[in-house]
Amino acid sequence: MKNLDVADDTIPCPPLPDSGDYPVVQIEVDPIAKHVAPHYVESVVAELRGLLAGLQCPDHRVAPVVHVEFGSDDDAAVAVVPHDCCPRLHQSMAHALRGVPIFRLVVPQRA
Numbered sequence: 710m711k712n713l714d715v716a717d718d719t720i721p722c723p724p725l726p727d728s729g730d731y732p733v734v735q736i737e738v739d740p741i742a743k744h745v746a747p748h749y750v751e752s753v754v755a756e757l758r759g760l761l762a763g764l765q766c767p768d769h770r771v772a773p774v775v776h777v778e779f780g781s782d783d784d785a786a787v788a789v790v791p792h793d794c795c796p797r798l799h800q801s802m803a804h805a806l807r808g809v810p811i812f813r814l815v816v817p818q819r820a
């Protein structure tokens with residue numbers, strides 16, 4: 710009788726982003742960002758996703774939905790525009806993005 714290698718069964722699965730345990734950040738990229746190299750867009754979006762992962766509005770229990778706009782050649786900053794939820798979510802996002810200077814949170818002005 711052989712001892713079966715059960716290692717495959719004991720490796721814990723990392724939680725899937727869409728497992729429903731927490732809301733998932735949605736990131737839309739400005740479609741006119743054609744002047745930006747696709748791999749750069751991908752890396753920026755991946756970094757942003759990482760920064761915002763697990764974030765949710767403390768009041769409304771929704772994850773951020775953000776629109777990303779890449780700057781021109783002169784302006785390397787990446788504008789991160791949250792779809793309007795409420796100031797508390799914007800605050801959490803500003804906190805999450807604080808350490809990364811290329812991201813510039815642009816909060817929509819309420820009418």
Ligand SMILES: [Zn+2]
Binds near residue numbers: 768796
């Ligand atoms: Zn909210």
